[in-house]
Amino acid sequence: MTDTANPGTELVSQYATQVSDDLDRNTKEQERLTAEIAALQEQLATLQRDHSVLVNIRQALAGTAELVGAALPSPRTETTGTAEAESAEAEAPEAESDGGSTRGRKTRAKKSAPAQRRTAKKAPAGKASAKSPAKAKKAGAPTLGELILGVLTEQSEPRSAAEVAAALNEAHPERPVKTTVTRNTLEGLVAKNQVQRTKQGTSVFYTAPVASASAGTSGPEAGADQGE
Known part of the structure; x- marks a missing residue:
């Protein structure tokens, strides 16, 4: 009877040892995964906080850009003002040396020159040249x-x-x-x-x-x- 019981006892002991080892490995694996999950959750929370901060910064920058754009004058206005100031400074010495009558003539000439240029743009030479062949055709044909x-x-x-x-x-x-x-x-x-x-x-x-x-x-x- 002793010989028959010994093999069974040894087999149970082996199974018990194997189960204990599996339980230890399972427990350690759970602990490892729990730690990883906690670390990932912490990283996720950090990313979420950073995302909120970045969204707020972008909104603040967009509002600042709109305010700056509304406050700055247009380049065309600055260029026009500079050109007019330079023209006035260039004509000021001549006007002071020649007197009031010369200043009046220069002012009228200054006003008439842009008007003449606009008139020249509105009536291009192509139309005059296009009419002349038509007149010649009517006269000859x-x-x-x-x-x-x-x-x-x-x-x-x-x-x-x-x-x-x-x-x-x-x-x-x-x-x-x-x-x-x-x-x-x-x-x-x-x-x-x-x-x-x-x-x-x-x-x-x-x-x-x-x-x-x-x-x-x-x-x-x-x-x-x-x-x-």
């Missing part, structure tokens, strides 16, 4: 009315405003013209009795006086058209 009369004279039949515009664009591609402009010019020539207008239904046609005279305009239809 035929007018739109003359071109229309030429087209109608060459045609033996009445033409609509669209047909006249197409003929003008084909004969003078460098001088394009729209149908609306052609119609307005034709109506102006009709008002001056330089072109005759006839209607066929809802369509309006135009003829030159020479063409209409050769075709005969003494009939009732021509009289009605002239009455319109």
Whole structure:
């Protein structure tokens, strides 16, 4: 019986020793983790305090920057004031030596010079140069009315405003013209009795006086058209 009990006792003793060791390791691990958690919590609390302090500092700096920006004058104002002061100092000796009349003339000249520069800026030289070719073109080239009369004279039949515009664009591609402009010019020539207008239904046609005279305009239809 003694031999049989000894192996069991030794096995229980081994298990008890192993469990005790595991408990010790578990306890030490808990202590280590607890210490680490406490350290991390302390670090977290420190970071939170630093965050609050930094937020307050940033808000204070932003408010200070706004106050400083509102108090400082603009650079343009300082530059303008300095330029005016230097100009006044440069003119002061001359004005004192020449007397009151010279000072008045210099003041008027000083006021007129910026006005002349502004006038020169508002009226650039490009517009004057752009107008001169247009005047030369009007003086040397035929007018739109003359071109229309030429087209109608060459045609033996009445033409609509669209047909006249197409003929003008084909004969003078460098001088394009729209149908609306052609119609307005034709109506102006009709008002001056330089072109005759006839209607066929809802369509309006135009003829030159020479063409209409050769075709005969003494009939009732021509009289009605002239009455319109």
